Structures are given as structure tokens and as C-alpha cells.
Amino acid sequence: MSAPSGWIEVAVGGLAAWLRRAGPGDGPAVLELYESLGDTSRYARFGQATPRLTATLRRSLTDFGPDPLWLAFDGASAGRCVGEARVVRSRHGGPAELAITVADAHQGHGLGAVLGALALADADAGPITVTIAADNGPARRLAARAGVALRWQDGAHVGRVRQGPPHPYDLGCAS
Numbered sequence: 001m002s003a004p005s006g007w008i009e010v011a012v013g014g015l016a017a018w019l020r021r022a023g024p025g026d027g028p029a030v031l032e033l034y035e036s037l038g039d040t041s042r043y044a045r046f047g048q049a050t051p052r053l054t055a056t057l058r059r060s061l062t063d064f065g066p067d068p069l070w071l072a073f074d075g076a077s078a079g080r081c082v083g084e085a086r087v088v089r090s091r092h093g094g095p096a097e098l099a100i101t102v103a104d105a106h107q108g109h110g111l112g113a114v115l116g117a118l119a120l121a122d123a124d125a126g127p128i129t130v131t132i133a134a135d136n137g138p139a140r141r142l143a144a145r146a147g148v149a150l151r152w153q154d155g156a157h158v159g160r161v162r163q164g165p166p167h168p169y170d171l172g173c174a175s
């Protein structure tokens with residue numbers, strides 16, 4: 001089966017995935033991804049125990065504004081969202097923030113880097129940071145591989161993913 005026209009089809013670490021920008025009807029797919037995450041991944045993503053997705057969190061995850069949001073679907077079971085990356089603009093004038101989420105069963109194939117690179121390539125020029133919980137080894141390794149220098153700040157690892165204009169090799173992956 002091949003990806004619908006206009007989608008980006010990738011094979012990373014033996015995993016076939018179809019990627020595209022999120023659209024207005026993608027809220028349920030994104031929520032399904034987050035509902036599927038185990039405790040460890042939810043903790044890693046939100047930096048705190050998140051046993052259930054509150055109404056506020058559900059709204060913020062699905063309130064797609066102008067910020068870049070890319071989705072990955074499993075190429076083998078068309079339709080299931082297995083990852084997303086977004087660059088969220090700060091409401092207070094600080095740097096935007098990159099956040100990446102990959103479904104538990106799809107982690108460890110390199111999909112996070114591809115998603116992150118696509119979201120970054122779509123982001124407005126300007127600084128973008130990433131905030132990684134203290135014990136989030138996979139995210140720290142992903143950042144290290146992308147050359148992001150992390151520093152310890154307010155109980156988390158924080159690093160500049162991008163200082164200024166977009167770079168095609170952000171996160172080590174061509175856009």
C-alpha cells in the first residue's frame with residue numbers, strides 16, 4: 001500500500017510511516033495517539049504524571065492554531081496516528097518550544113527525528129527550545145544526536161534547537 005498523494009512516505013529503522021501536516025479534522029487521531037501512550041511516555045512528554053488527559057489538556061493538544069504540527073501514520077495500518085511533532089509559540093514572547101511524541105510501539109526507529117525536522121522546517125524564523133524531563137533518556141539521546149546542547153534549568157534539561165532562521169538539517173534530517 002502506498003501513501004495518499006501529497007503525503008511524505010518514509011522508511012526509518014524498518015518502520016514504514018506516512019507523514020503530513022495536521023489539518024482541522026485531526027483532533028481525534030491526535031487524542032487517540034495520546035490516549036494510547038503508557039505512563040512512562042506520558043510522564044516523559046508532559047514532565048509529570050498524567051494518568052488521564054484532562055479537558056484542558058485535550059483542548060490544548062487539539063487546538064491547532066498556526067503553529068506547525070506534523071503527524072505520522074503507520075504505513076502498515078493506514079489511518080492510525082503513531083507520532084506527532086509541534087512547535088508551539090510562546091504566549092509570553094520567549095522562544096517557541098519543540099515537542100515530539102511517538103507511540104510506544106513505534107519508538108526507537110528514528111521516527112521522532114524525522115517528525116521533529118519537519119515541524120522545525122515549517123516553523124517561523126526565530127529561536128526554538130526543547131525541554132526534556134530529568135529522566136527522559138530517549139529524548140536526551142535524540143537531542144544529543146542532533147547536536148543540541150542541553151543545560152540543567154528549573155528541574156529539566158533545556159536546550160536551543162535552533163538559534164535563528166530555519167536550517168534544512170535541523171535535527172539531523174533534511175527537510
Ligand SMILES: CC(C)(COP(=O)(O)OP(=O)(O)OC[C@H]1O[C@@H](n2cnc3c(N)ncnc32)[C@H](O)[C@@H]1OP(=O)(O)O)[C@@H](O)C(=O)NCCC(=O)NCCS
Binds near residue numbers: 108141
Ligand atoms: C523521545 C521520543 C520522541 C524519541 O522518538 P523516537 O522515534 O523513539 O526516537 P529515536 O528512535 O531516534 O530514539 C532516540 C533514542 O532513544 C532510544 N529509545 C527510543 N525509544 C526507547 C524506549 N522506548 N526505551 C529505551 N530507549 C529508547 C533510541 O535507541 C535512541 O537512542 P540512541 O540514539 O542511543 O540509539 C520518543 O521516545 C517519545 O515520544 N517519548 C515519549 C514523549 C517524549 O518524551 N517526548 C519528548 C519530550 S518533548
